[in-house]
Amino acid sequence: MDPTTPLLDALPRLPKAELHLHVEGTLEPELAFALAQRNGVVLPYPDVAALRAAYDFGDLQSFLDLYYACMPVLRTAEDFHDLTAAYLERSHRDGVAHAELFVDLQVHLANGIPADAVLDGMLAALAEARRTRGTTGGVILAVVRDRPVATAHEALDAVAHRVHDLVGIGLDSAEVGYPPALFVEVFERAAALGLHRVAHAGEEGPPSYVVEAVELLGVERVDHGIRAVEDPTLLALLVERGIPLTVCPLSNVRLRAVPDLASHPIRALLDAGVAVTVNSDDPAYFGGYVGANYAALVQVGFTAPELARLAAASVRASFADDARKAELLAQVDAWAV
Ligand SMILES: Nc1ncnc2[nH]cnc12
Ligand SMILES: [Zn+2]
Numbered sequence: 001m002d003p004t005t006p007l008l009d010a011l012p013r014l015p016k017a018e019l020h021l022h023v024e025g026t027l028e029p030e031l032a033f034a035l036a037q038r039n040g041v042v043l044p045y046p047d048v049a050a051l052r053a054a055y056d057f058g059d060l061q062s063f064l065d066l067y068y069a070c071m072p073v074l075r076t077a078e079d080f081h082d083l084t085a086a087y088l089e090r091s092h093r094d095g096v097a098h099a100e101l102f103v104d105l106q107v108h109l110a111n112g113i114p115a116d117a118v119l120d121g122m123l124a125a126l127a128e129a130r131r132t133r134g135t136t137g138g139v140i141l142a143v144v145r146d147r148p149v150a151t152a153h154e155a156l157d158a159v160a161h162r163v164h165d166l167v168g169i170g171l172d173s174a175e176v177g178y179p180p181a182l183f184v185e186v187f188e189r190a191a192a193l194g195l196h197r198v199a200h201a202g203e204e205g206p207p208s209y210v211v212e213a214v215e216l217l218g219v220e221r222v223d224h225g226i227r228a229v230e231d232p233t234l235l236a237l238l239v240e241r242g243i244p245l246t247v248c249p250l251s252n253v254r255l256r257a258v259p260d261l262a263s264h265p266i267r268a269l270l271d272a273g274v275a276v277t278v279n280s281d282d283p284a285y286f287g288g289y290v291g292a293n294y295a296a297l298v299q300v301g302f303t304a305p306e307l308a309r310l311a312a313a314s315v316r317a318s319f320a321d322d323a324r325k326a327e328l329l330a331q332v333d334a335w336a337v
């Protein structure tokens with residue numbers, strides 16, 4: 001027997017929080033075509049096989065082009081419900097007990113979809129998952145940084161009447177050329193509305209973008225953040241302030257942010273004392289849900305106690321309430337291979 005088999009078999013029983021997950025990045029090709037048919041939308045690919053065959057990315061932008069090309073199939077609250085429900089069901093099988101989902105609201109608004117349809121659909125699926133499986137979580141409004149800043153304010157305007165339905169604000173999409181400094185006012189507004197703050201930084205962009213996200217946007221977590229490894233002063237800042245990174249190993253390989261898993265900086269980040277969590281980013285596109293990301297770490301030598309520490313870090317870094325965190329941390333503690 002492969003010596004890693006018992007650990008791989010036990011991984012789904014390890015309770016996890018998934019903190020870096022784009023709901024639109026869970027759109028499997030089969031669902032994309034089903035929704036296209038339901039809504040009379042034409043996808044720029046003839047069939048599921050052709051769409052899946054296009055999943056060969058050279059960098060973040062080549063992925064984003066395809067990701068945004070699929071988004072027009074999402075039109076109704078039912079669509080957002082079905083997408084979110086499919087993710088929550090799938091990730092439950094990987095042991096996800098708490099999930100915080102990004103949504104690119106600006107893009108849906110630009111496609112003519114009301115904010116309420118997006119949120120109603122997602123929240124209905126989250127409520128069902130809570131009722132039927134005990135899964136907790138929420139929605140993070142992701143600011144699409146390569147669209148005009150005014151449209152980020154419009155997205156905030158569109159949800160201001162129900163801001164309690166969101167857990168936070170984030171920052172995603174094409175990174176290089178769109179530094180966090182451009183979004184100071186948007187994040188100040190979100191903070192005044194009581195939202196938690198996170199931002200993608202240091203995925204493809206330089207370590208200085210991570211510094212800006214921390215110092216100018218006041219983020220509580222950094223999404224990706226892997227290029228922080230290049231700057232010892234920044235690493236010390238992340239450790240001192242206790243700012244976790246939501247790392248997505250398979251995403252980084254698929255988008256060629258790193259050459260391969262063996263050279264991924266996750267080990268160096270952990271050795272530096274940074275709080276690291278493991279997440280799937282856009283699992284429909286990157287070859288695996290969060291379980292596959294943990295399993296990939298097993299292949300590069302991570303042990304059961306190390307994976308349990310990563311899961312515990314994900315719970316601590318989440319925006320779940322203290323009682324829920326304590327409950328999940330006790331479950332992580334009790335996990336045995
Ligand atoms: N990996 C990623 N980086 C930036 N924006 C994204 N939107 C969806 N996935 C993303
Ligand atoms: Zn992301």
